[in-house]
Structure formats: structure tokens, C-alpha cells
Amino acid sequence: MSESAWQLLGDYLRETCLFGSIQSTLYWDQNTVMPSQGAAWRGEQLSLLAKHLHERKTSNQFQTLLQAAKEEFLVHVNSNKCDNDFLRDRSRNIELLEQDFYRQKKLDSSLVVQLAKAKAEGYNLWQQAKLTNDFNCFSPALKKLIGLRQEEANQLSEDRSCWETLAQPFEPDLSVKRLNQLFTPLREKLPELLKELVTLKTDEKSEWDLDIPSQEILCEQLLDNWKRNKNIIATARSPHPFSITLGPNDFRITTRIVKGQPLSSFLATAHEWGHSLYEQGLPSTAHQWFAWPLGQATSMGVHESQSLFWENKVARSFAFSKSFWTNFQKAGAPISSAVDLWKAMNPMIPGLNRVEADELSYGLHILIRTDLEIALLEQGLDVDDLPFEWNKKYKELLGLSPQNDTQGCLQDVHWSEGMFGYFPSYLLGHLISAQLTVSMEKDLGPIEDLIKTNQIVELIEWLRKNVHHYGRSLNAEELVKTVTGEELSPNYFIEYIIKKTQNLINI
Amino acid sequence: MSESAWQLLGDYLRETCLFGSIQSTLYWDQNTVMPSQGAAWRGEQLSLLAKHLHERKTSNQFQTLLQAAKEEFLVHVNSNKCDNDFLRDRSRNIELLEQDFYRQKKLDSSLVVQLAKAKAEGYNLWQQAKLTNDFNCFSPALKKLIGLRQEEANQLSEDRSCWETLAQPFEPDLSVKRLNQLFTPLREKLPELLKELVTLKTDEKSEWDLDIPSQEILCEQLLDNWKRNKNIIATARSPHPFSITLGPNDFRITTRIVKGQPLSSFLATAHEWGHSLYEQGLPSTAHQWFAWPLGQATSMGVHESQSLFWENKVARSFAFSKSFWTNFQKAGAPISSAVDLWKAMNPMIPGLNRVEADELSYGLHILIRTDLEIALLEQGLDVDDLPFEWNKKYKELLGLSPQNDTQGCLQDVHWSEGMFGYFPSYLLGHLISAQLTVSMEKDLGPIEDLIKTNQIVELIEWLRKNVHHYGRSLNAEELVKTVTGEELSPNYFIEYIIKKTQNLINI
Structure with a gap:
């Protein structure tokens, strides 16, 4: 032949x-x-x-x-x-x-x-x-x-x-109709939950900080804990955290140090690790496939689902805090229990900034941007009216009003480079992550049990076997259906976030 | 037009x-x-x-x-x-x-x-x-x-x-005849000096070490001391130290940490700084010239003369130790005076290894390699006889015999990649550096006076104005003649090294 x-x-x-x-x-x-x-x-x-x-x-x-x-x-x-x-x-x-x-x-x-x-x-x-x-x-x-x-x-x-x-380049086969089906329930539920949380006033935002070497050591400890292979993964610092693949066996992860936010570098490392792990699990590791589209990531939503899994489901879990809080204590942080670290990891304070948002209000930031970019491109929204519309939507959904456009519609880089259609991927990532995790727990039992005993390899193996290796052979929705047996749904994320906020309130 | x-x-x-x-x-x-x-x-x-x-x-x-x-x-x-x-x-x-x-x-x-x-x-x-x-x-x-x-x-x-x-690619216009004129006086003088030094037994090699962060801090302090511009020079660690130019305003310097040799990273930084400074001073900084040959370094000998100037004439000077020894003390080194640091910087112990050689015996290592590579290429020396000839020459010139070929003719990488004609550049660099320094001192007075008061900019300016900017418009010998008014000669280096060994003996 x-x-x-x-x-x-x-x-x-x-x-x-x-x-x-x-x-x-x-x-x-x-x-x-x-x-x-x-x-x-x-x-x-x-x-x-x-x-x-x-x-x-x-x-x-x-x-x-x-x-x-x-x-x-x-x-x-x-x-x-x-x-x-x-x-x-x-x-x-x-x-x-x-x-x-x-x-x-x-x-x-x-x-x-x-x-x-x-x-x-x-x-x-x-x-x-x-x-x-x-x-x-x-x-x-x-x-x-x-x-x-x-x-x-x-x-x-x-x-x-x-x-x-x-x-399309970010989410192949996505339609506005489908997006509305997925996001409408969130549009109702998330503000309700937010109100509950605000009423209960959990906003004890911590005021401590850590020096740069201590933060770097903690990031290294995290990656060691998660069995990072130094022969294929290098790390560095950059102004904005990112993960990038430079060859079939050459993966890079960065983080950044933010003054006054001692957990920022740590959580960014967890996030970028998830992105990198997905790339590592693609069928691209064999040279044969590295050049072919089938060996590539299927969508940004799936990519985000992987980074969010490690950031939110693992690093922000109570089980993780239990196994890891002493490292923070040794590094000089005012953390004297697992609960301390867990609360510090999960501030749940709604704000005007997307990047600094908690898991609950994050989705609302995305809904606003998605609405507005569709309006700008398809519904004749005048650019000059954008600040007004932005502020109106923040008041409606988050109950907050930006003081100025720098805090408001100028905060994100995306539109400045003409990048439209990307924002939904972040929220789709939350939905996909929640739904995949339910399937994972059907197979492995509660992941908190595995995290508590640091059986991280079990999590990695499950993701490799069930999610990563498909590459572009399936689009995001096909992937979810194949792995979970069900259509993608916002319900798993809603259930997860209700449970998480309840746990935080009851602690 | x-x-x-x-x-x-x-x-x-x-x-x-x-x-x-x-x-x-x-x-x-x-x-x-x-x-x-x-x-x-x-x-x-x-x-x-x-x-x-x-x-x-x-x-x-x-x-x-x-x-x-x-x-x-x-x-x-x-x-x-x-x-x-x-x-x-x-x-x-x-x-x-x-x-x-x-x-x-x-x-x-x-x-x-x-x-x-x-x-x-x-x-x-x-x-x-x-x-x-x-x-x-x-x-x-x-x-x-x-x-x-x-x-x-x-x-x-x-x-x-x-x-x-x-x-030719390393030293344009160099001939064997000219090389013999330059090197023959060294062949006689260096072994004599070595004998004097060995008789006087200065080999109190230090046994202390410094941890990696301390060594990194000292290297940074050195570069700050020498007015490094962080906007155009980045640093890193690598298995072998090197300097490299990646763009008209993008210079990189590396160093390495060697266990048991606490000054290795520091002196390598000084050395690579000199290489980089030469590149920075080339007419290549204007985009116009960056692509043209005139904007390139003229020879490896001239390149080495610049790195050796900063390593040997500056960092290894007594004046530098006077101005810098307290930094070593603060870093935890057992250094309690300028003399301590100066002696540690200048061990002057002849050995079998070129890379670890002191300023005096370094030239002998080069003479041996130069003789042998000319013999291999032009005089029919059989490769199988190389180890024997190598060891014979080490006995003659350094009074030492390698225990094995790993310590002997296998120590350097150059020949393994078929690189012949490079070694003399190292020694030419010593000669050029010595002769240029004499001219510099005619203009600026004793450089030790400038180093003592940290007037480093004076040294940099002189090199920029008198040496660096010629690029490939002059070859190495033409450059020396233009700057010093005389033909390149081994005498300046011999005078320098006699004075240095005397000073070390008399301290």
C-alpha cells in the first residue's frame, strides 16, 4: 500500500x-x-x-x-x-x-x-x-x-x-441558540445565590502577604505534590500566567506574583498546570500526531475545564487545604488550620473584576460580556453606548456599579484585539468541569478522599484515559456526551456551586 | 542618488x-x-x-x-x-x-x-x-x-x-608564522615563572563554599556594581557559562554554580559581562548595521580580550577585592579582609585542567593544544599518538602528568566537533587584553585607582570609544595597532603576569 x-x-x-x-x-x-x-x-x-x-x-x-x-x-x-x-x-x-x-x-x-x-x-x-x-x-x-x-x-x-x-476557532460548532440554553439557568440562579452569600457576610478578606521566594517555594511544592515531571515541564514567572507547549515533550508553565494577594501565584500555578496536563495528554506526544489537527486541543472551553478542575476542584477543596496547610504555615503565612487556608482560598466576594472573581460570581462576568459582544456584532449596539450598557448589566446581575470605565468595560484585553467569541469558553469550562467531575466521582469515589491522601495520580490517569486523548476527534459537546453519557448541562455546575457556598457558609 | x-x-x-x-x-x-x-x-x-x-x-x-x-x-x-x-x-x-x-x-x-x-x-x-x-x-x-x-x-x-x-573564521588573517612569533617568548617565560611560584608554595586553596542563593546574589551585586542596564541585559544559569546577543538591544549572560568552587559563578559572570559589553559596543546597536558584517565582532581573540579584561584585570584585581570583600563576608563566606578575597580569587596553582587554570599557567595549556592541532592537521601526527604527545608536553611545560586521557587529551570539547584553530584565540585574548590595558592606563591612569572608587563607567567608556565600535572594519592586529600605536606583542602580557605573581608572592 x-x-x-x-x-x-x-x-x-x-x-x-x-x-x-x-x-x-x-x-x-x-x-x-x-x-x-x-x-x-x-x-x-x-x-x-x-x-x-x-x-x-x-x-x-x-x-x-x-x-x-x-x-x-x-x-x-x-x-x-x-x-x-x-x-x-x-x-x-x-x-x-x-x-x-x-x-x-x-x-x-x-x-x-x-x-x-x-x-x-x-x-x-x-x-x-x-x-x-x-x-x-x-x-x-x-x-x-x-x-x-x-x-x-x-x-x-x-x-x-x-x-x-x-x-468557531474557540468553540467549534457552538451556536447562540445553544449558548442561551446553557446560560439562561445561570442567569437566574447565580444572582440568587450571590444574594444569600452577601446576606451572610463571609467577606473577611485576608490582609497578609508572603515574600516572593516563599511564594515560589509553595508553587514548587504544589507541582511536586502533583507529580510534575521536571524532564518535560519547565516553570517561570511572567506578567500574565500562561501555559504553552513548545514541542511533543516540552511543556512550560508560568505564574505571577501579585502584591497583597499571596494566593494568586499559587492558584495560577494550579490553573496553568491543568491547561498543561491537557496538552500533555493529547495524542500529540507521538511525533506522528503532533503535526496533525487530530492531536490538538478541541476547544477553549474544554481547555478551561481542565485548568478549572485543578484550580477549583482540587486546590480550592477543603481536602487539599487539609493536606497542604502546614506548608503555608511553614512559609510564614498566618494560617493555623486547614479551615484558615480553605477560607483564604475561597473568599467569595463579588467584585467588579473578572480576573479576581470567585467561582460563583465569575459566571456573571461572562454572561455580561457574552450578551454585549453579541449585541455589538449582531444587534446594532452602538460602541458609544457600551459603557452605559455595561454598567447597567453589572447593577442588574451583580448589584455593583463601576466607578469608571477602567474598572468597567475597559478591564479586559480581548475586544481591544478584536477577539470576539472567546469569553463564553471560560464559563463553558466551569460547566464542563462540573459535569466531568461527577462522572469521575462515579468511577473513583469522592475526589476529596483521593486529594486528602494525595492520590493525585488517580485523578491524572482518569483525565488522561477519559478526556485528554480525544484531541479534535470530538468537539466539546461530543466529548462531554461521550464521557458522561449525557448532553452538556448547566445543572451540575449549579449543584456544585450551591453545595460549595453552603459548605463555606456553614464552616 | x-x-x-x-x-x-x-x-x-x-x-x-x-x-x-x-x-x-x-x-x-x-x-x-x-x-x-x-x-x-x-x-x-x-x-x-x-x-x-x-x-x-x-x-x-x-x-x-x-x-x-x-x-x-x-x-x-x-x-x-x-x-x-x-x-x-x-x-x-x-x-x-x-x-x-x-x-x-x-x-x-x-x-x-x-x-x-x-x-x-x-x-x-x-x-x-x-x-x-x-x-x-x-x-x-x-x-x-x-x-x-x-x-x-x-x-x-x-x-x-x-x-x-x-x-580564519576565528582569527581573520592569522598565520602560523605570526603565531609562532607571538607565542615563542611565552613558551620560554611562563614555565620559568611557574617554577618560581611553585617554589614559594602559594597553594592554600580555600575549602569553603557558598549556597546557591548567596552566589546568585553576589553575581547580581557584581552586575549592579558594573552598571548593568536591566532593560537590555537578562541573566540566567546554564551548564556552561556563555553570553549571546539576540537582537540589537537584547543581550543575555549566563553563569553556572560549581559545587566546591564558590568563586566560579562570580568570575564566570565577570567574564561573560566582558563578552557582552563588547557586543553591546559594536556598531550593531543601530538596526542599520545589525545585519551587516561591519557591525560584527572582529575575532575571537578580541572577544576574549574583552572578557578577560573584566575577569582578570578588574574582578581579580586587589582594588576590586578592597571595594567588594564585605559583600562576600555578608554572604557568609569566610572572608575577613580584602587580602582574603584577593588570594581566593587568584589561587595560581598549576593543574591539568585548562578551564580551571590560573592566569599564569593558562597560556601553557593553549600552547600545547595549538602545537598538537597543527601537528594533527599539517605535520602528520597520528591520532593514535595524540595521548602520548599530549602527556609528554604537559610534563615538559607544566611539570605534570595526567593520570588518564579524561584528565588529558579528552578534556576539551573543541576537537570532538572538528573545531580546529580556535584555541589560540584564548591566549591571543590574554595578549591583546594586556596591551590594550597599558594604553587605557596611559589615558586614564592606573585602573586600580578607578576600580577602588568604583568608577566603572570610565572603563566602559574608554573601551567603547577605543575598541568596541570598530567591529569588523579592522582585524585583531589592526585594531591593536590602531589603539596602542604598536604591533601586537607578548611583552605586555609577560610584564603584567610577572608583576601579578610578584604581588601575590609578596602579600
């Missing part, structure tokens, strides 16, 4: 993938160690690679290789000589490659250039606007970005609405 | 340079933070870039651009409209570009591939051989490498001997 067309395509993808991972390495370096004045040259290196990668991904050579591989594949199908797994995997790889290729190919190159410029401008103006609390300085750039991205959706001409089209 | 051909060539060089600096960034990452199992994929990334860079550096497009720029330049010359500096710089750039281009172009691509393979094999076998003290396991690979590099010199067919041809 001749494999040549498939192999040639694989060779091509592999080289694209090598260049892509070089780009990621430069990004890692830029955010962890590069001296500030290296930025201009780094920008030129990254532009050069981006140009090179775009050429490779839209080249006639690639199209020809893809077509030949597809024809070869059809010969296999007709020959009836190959088993079903083989055919299913190849078929899905071709489908995804064609989808990605034509999505790139459909766009006018002039639009791509305009968008790149508008994103850079938008980001710069947003930084200024945020710093000076001047929304008007940013609004023309946002209008321009919305126009260009509407044009992008138009050129892609998919059988979807504009917002849906732009959300 | 149309500049198009020159600008097109510049654009091409700039893109080559961007790819080259990407390669360097991957190298930096590999040696500072990459987890060990990332090595295989990193190897593939580097091979891909190396292939891409080789293609760019030998392409017909490059040749055409170079030719057009040269023709355009000749029009300028004939027009008599441009000033001499302009013409001299352009002429030199063209000369260097053509030289580098035809050096690459003359080689058969099959030889290039064979060499790359033989280097990788040689390096692996050398590692094994060194570990197991088995020279025979490495000798066939060394024979092969010598044959291939002789063939390389043959294909380059320069008007030079084989060893000279291979030494």
Missing part, C-alpha cells in the same frame, strides 16, 4: 508545526526573560515568522498535497482493506485540515493586513484608554475592529451568524 | 539576520530553561533553521543582490560625490560579504552534510570516551573529522596552510 501522498502531507505539516513551535518559543522567551528593550526586534522576528507561517498555511503546494492525500484516502476507503479506526482518524484529519485551510483561504489578503494593523492599534489605544480612564480614546478603534471582523465573517460566509462564525 | 540595490541587499541581510537571531534564541532557551526531554524536538527546530539559513546564505538571489550592490557602489566611487567614510564602510562590507559568501559557496554540499554528521558523531563519542576514559572509542571519529576538515581546507583553496584556513 503506497503511503506517499499522506506522508508528503505529513512532512509538510510537520515543518509548519516546527515553525509554529519556534514562534511559541519566542513568545515564551518574550514573556518570561527577554529584557524590555528587546521588544522591537522580537516584534520583527515574530512578524517574519507569522508571514512565513501564513504563506505555508495558504500555499498552493499545501492545497495540492492536501488534495492528493484526500484522493489517496478515498482509494483506501474503496479498497475496503483498512480498519475503521484508521479510516475514521484519516477522514477527520482531512476534514479539519480542509476546514482550517479554506477558512484562511477565503479571506482577502487586504482584509488580513487591515485586521493585523487594527488589532495592534486597538491594543495600544486600549492600553492608553485604560490608563487614563478615557473610553472615547479607544472607541473609534473598537468600531473599526467590529467592522473588519463583521467583514471577515461575511467573507467566510458560513452557515452561521456573525458572532457564531467568529467564535 | 538611487540607493535601491544597496537597500535590497540590506533587506535580504536583515531577514537572514532575523532568522539567525531566532536560532540564537532557541539556543539560549535550550541551555537555560528547556526541560531535558525537549531536546529531540529542539534539534529538529534547529536543523530546520540551519538548513533555511544555509540556503539563504548561498542562494543565487543573494549572489545577484550582492553583485548589483557592488556595481551600484562602483558607480558611487566613480561619481566622486560620496565622502571617504561612506565609501570605506561600503567597500569593507562588500569585501566581507563576498568573502563569507564564497567561503560557503566553494564547499561541496555533500561535504557539508558529511561534516555535520561527523561533528554530531564525534561529539557523542567524545562524551562516551571522556566518561569511560577510553580514547580508542573516540579516535576513529577524530580521524574522520580531521580528514573531512582537511578536505574542507582543500576545497576552500585559500593561499594559506590547512590549519590557517580553518582558523
